[in-house]
Amino acid sequence: MTNNIQSLPSVPVTAADTPEITTFTAEFVYNFFRADELTNSSQTTTAAQNSVEFSRTVPRYVRLKWNKVANNQQKFTTVSISDNKAKIIDEQDLCSSFFGRYNQQEMSFVSERRKYLSQLFEQLGVNRSGAGLVDAVRDLHNATPEGVSQEFLLRYLNYAQSENTSTETTPEELSDSLEQVKVGVSVSKKVLGTLMHDRATTDTLTPSTNGVISSVSSLFDAQNSIKPQMNKLAGNQYDLNLLTPVRLTSAEQTQEFGTVFGTLGYIIERHRILDDGSLVEKTEFVIEESDTTEHFDTLVAYNQKYLYRIKVITGVQTLAFDSSSRVNVLALYLLGSQTTSAVVSCVDRKPSEPPTDFFVRWDYGLNKPVLTWNFPIDTRRHIKYFQIFRRENNDRLRPVQRPFELIRMYEFNDLQNGQGTFFSRPPQGSGGIFKFLQGEDTIEADLVVNENNLRGLNAFTPTCFVDEDFDKEKYYIYAVAAVDAHGITTGYSNQVGVKFDKRRNTIDRVDISGPGAPKPYPNLYLNRDTFVDTIKNEGYSQMTVVFNPEFYELSRQGSSTNTKLIQFGPDNKYRIQLINTDLQEDQFVDVVVTDGRSSP
Structure with missing residues (x-):
C-alpha cells in the first residue's frame, strides 16, 4: 500500500443483549366489596403498595410479578421511558420493519440431481438382485460429479440398502421432496429491491426468475419507503441508522467508545378480554425502575378478564458516525424485548367463614x-x-x-x-x-x-x-x-x-x-359419634348372631393387594359384651367366624 492510498475502516459490529421475562404471573386480590365494582375501574390511591393503608383504601387489584432480568451492565439514569415511548423499537419490529426475508434455492443443478437419483435407484435395484456393491459404486461414480467420492457413495449405498428403500418411490418423487429444501435469508430493505433486480436480470435461465421479476416492483416500493426514515447517522451491522436515537453525545467527551447496554425498566400492556375472545381497552403501565419485580394494577373491574403483556426496555449505547459534522458520536437507542403474557380473571371464589x-x-x-x-x-x-x-x-x-x-x-x-x-x-x-x-x-x-x-x-x-x-x-x-x-x-x-x-x-x-359443616354434609361435625356402638334392649333372654356380609374383601383397581373385611379362624375373635344394668353384671361372648366356603 502506498502512502496516498488508505483503506476504509470496517463497519463496527453492535451486539446487545435484550433479555426477556421468563416468569410472569397475574393474581387477583379482592380486599372489600363496593356496590359499583362491576362497572367502576377507576379507583386510585396514594398509599404505598403492600402497605396496610393500601389494603384499606383499594377494594381490589391485580398483582403482577415477574423475575428480575440479569442485564444491568450500564445505568442510564437520565433517560425516561415515558418521554421516549415513540422512539422504542421492538425486537420483532426491527426485523419485520427494516428487513425482508426470502427463500434462497439453487435450481441450476436440478437436472444433475435427477440424473444422480435415477442412477442411484438403478444401482440399488441391481444390488438387490445380487450384483456386487463395488460395481454399483463404480457405475454410480461415473454418473456423478468429480466432487462426489467413491467412499461417500459406498457409505450412502449401504445406508440406503439398510433402510430398505421402497421400490414404489420414483426418482422424480424423491427429487421433488428434496427440492423443497430452501434457505431463508434476511436482507435489509434498503438493498433488497436492488439485490433481487440484479439477480432477475443476470440469471434469466433460473426457473424462479419470472416470479422474482413480478415482485421486484413491490420490493423497490419497500426500499424507497425505508430511505426517508434514515437519519444522518451511518449504520452498522444492525442498521441502527434506521432507528431514532434517544440521545447523541460527542465521543470526545466520554471515554466509553464501545457498545454498552443496560435495562431501563418495563412496559406492561393490558387489554380487557370480551366473551368472544376479542381484546379491547388497551392500557399501558411504564415501570421506570429496572430493579422492580412487581406492579399493582388497581384499575380493574370485578368479573372481568384481562390480558397482560410485559416487555423489557433496554438501552443500547453504540458508536455511530454523524455524516453532517463528519465526527464519531455515541448514540443511545431503546430496544423492547419480546413480550411475555399472563391472563387473570377478576373473580373471588373464596367462601367466607360461617356466621x-x-x-x-x-x-x-x-x-x-x-x-x-x-x-x-x-x-x-x-x-x-x-x-x-x-x-x-x-x-x-x-x-x-x-x-x-x-x-x-x-x-x-x-x-x-x-x-x-x-x-x-x-x-x-x-x-x-x-x-x-x-x-x-x-x-x-x-x-x-x-x-x-x-x-x-x-x-x-x-x-x-x-x-x-x-x-x-x-x-x-x-x-x-x-x-x-x-x-x-x-x-x-x-x-x-x-x-x-x-x-x-x-x-x-x-x-x-360445631360450625363449618358444608351444606351437602350437615352431620360432618356432630358433637357425638355418627355411629352408635351400644344397643339397648330389655325383656329378652336369648340372642342370635347372624353373619350375612355383602362383601368379604375389597380390591382396588390397579392394585394387587386386597383388603379383608372379615378375619376367619380361631385366632380371630369378635367379642360382644352383655351388661345387666339392674344387677351391675356383665358377660362376654366370643364369636369366631369359620370360612366354610368350598375352594374354587
Missing part, C-alpha cells in the same frame, strides 16, 4: 323462639344474604337423620347491575323463583325477604329471625348460613337443637354440631 354467635332463645312476649347471630368475621364486607335452616323429627326419624330445610332468606344485596349477572330476582309480589346464577341453588321467592320490601319497619335487622311455625311438640335443629354478593355460600353455623319443656315453660338447648 358467628348463633343462639336460640325463648321470647315470652311472642311465645316463640328467636334466633340471633352475627356477621362472619371477614374484612371483605361482601355478605349480602343470610339463610335460616331448620330440620325436625318425623315419626321415628330423629332430626339429625333428616336434611335441613330453608325456611327464610334475608336479602340486602346492593350490588349495582347484579341482576342478570349473579342473580335473577322476580318482580315484587309476583312469586316465582329467586335464582342464583353462580354458586347457589334456586329458591322460592316467597321465602326471600328483601330489605327494600320492609318499608314499614324502622330498621331492617338481618341477624334476627322469629320462627312463627314453631311446634312445641316437636324437636328442631336450627342453623344459619351466609351468601356473598356473588352467590358464594358459607358452610353452616353451629347447629342448635331446641325442644320445648312444658314443665319449665322454656326451651332446652343442645349443641348439635
Whole structure:
C-alpha cells in the first residue's frame, strides 16, 4: 500500500443483549366489596403498595410479578421511558420493519440431481438382485460429479440398502421432496429491491426468475419507503441508522467508545378480554425502575378478564458516525424485548367463614323462639344474604337423620347491575323463583325477604329471625348460613337443637354440631359419634348372631393387594359384651367366624 492510498475502516459490529421475562404471573386480590365494582375501574390511591393503608383504601387489584432480568451492565439514569415511548423499537419490529426475508434455492443443478437419483435407484435395484456393491459404486461414480467420492457413495449405498428403500418411490418423487429444501435469508430493505433486480436480470435461465421479476416492483416500493426514515447517522451491522436515537453525545467527551447496554425498566400492556375472545381497552403501565419485580394494577373491574403483556426496555449505547459534522458520536437507542403474557380473571371464589354467635332463645312476649347471630368475621364486607335452616323429627326419624330445610332468606344485596349477572330476582309480589346464577341453588321467592320490601319497619335487622311455625311438640335443629354478593355460600353455623319443656315453660338447648359443616354434609361435625356402638334392649333372654356380609374383601383397581373385611379362624375373635344394668353384671361372648366356603 502506498502512502496516498488508505483503506476504509470496517463497519463496527453492535451486539446487545435484550433479555426477556421468563416468569410472569397475574393474581387477583379482592380486599372489600363496593356496590359499583362491576362497572367502576377507576379507583386510585396514594398509599404505598403492600402497605396496610393500601389494603384499606383499594377494594381490589391485580398483582403482577415477574423475575428480575440479569442485564444491568450500564445505568442510564437520565433517560425516561415515558418521554421516549415513540422512539422504542421492538425486537420483532426491527426485523419485520427494516428487513425482508426470502427463500434462497439453487435450481441450476436440478437436472444433475435427477440424473444422480435415477442412477442411484438403478444401482440399488441391481444390488438387490445380487450384483456386487463395488460395481454399483463404480457405475454410480461415473454418473456423478468429480466432487462426489467413491467412499461417500459406498457409505450412502449401504445406508440406503439398510433402510430398505421402497421400490414404489420414483426418482422424480424423491427429487421433488428434496427440492423443497430452501434457505431463508434476511436482507435489509434498503438493498433488497436492488439485490433481487440484479439477480432477475443476470440469471434469466433460473426457473424462479419470472416470479422474482413480478415482485421486484413491490420490493423497490419497500426500499424507497425505508430511505426517508434514515437519519444522518451511518449504520452498522444492525442498521441502527434506521432507528431514532434517544440521545447523541460527542465521543470526545466520554471515554466509553464501545457498545454498552443496560435495562431501563418495563412496559406492561393490558387489554380487557370480551366473551368472544376479542381484546379491547388497551392500557399501558411504564415501570421506570429496572430493579422492580412487581406492579399493582388497581384499575380493574370485578368479573372481568384481562390480558397482560410485559416487555423489557433496554438501552443500547453504540458508536455511530454523524455524516453532517463528519465526527464519531455515541448514540443511545431503546430496544423492547419480546413480550411475555399472563391472563387473570377478576373473580373471588373464596367462601367466607360461617356466621358467628348463633343462639336460640325463648321470647315470652311472642311465645316463640328467636334466633340471633352475627356477621362472619371477614374484612371483605361482601355478605349480602343470610339463610335460616331448620330440620325436625318425623315419626321415628330423629332430626339429625333428616336434611335441613330453608325456611327464610334475608336479602340486602346492593350490588349495582347484579341482576342478570349473579342473580335473577322476580318482580315484587309476583312469586316465582329467586335464582342464583353462580354458586347457589334456586329458591322460592316467597321465602326471600328483601330489605327494600320492609318499608314499614324502622330498621331492617338481618341477624334476627322469629320462627312463627314453631311446634312445641316437636324437636328442631336450627342453623344459619351466609351468601356473598356473588352467590358464594358459607358452610353452616353451629347447629342448635331446641325442644320445648312444658314443665319449665322454656326451651332446652343442645349443641348439635360445631360450625363449618358444608351444606351437602350437615352431620360432618356432630358433637357425638355418627355411629352408635351400644344397643339397648330389655325383656329378652336369648340372642342370635347372624353373619350375612355383602362383601368379604375389597380390591382396588390397579392394585394387587386386597383388603379383608372379615378375619376367619380361631385366632380371630369378635367379642360382644352383655351388661345387666339392674344387677351391675356383665358377660362376654366370643364369636369366631369359620370360612366354610368350598375352594374354587
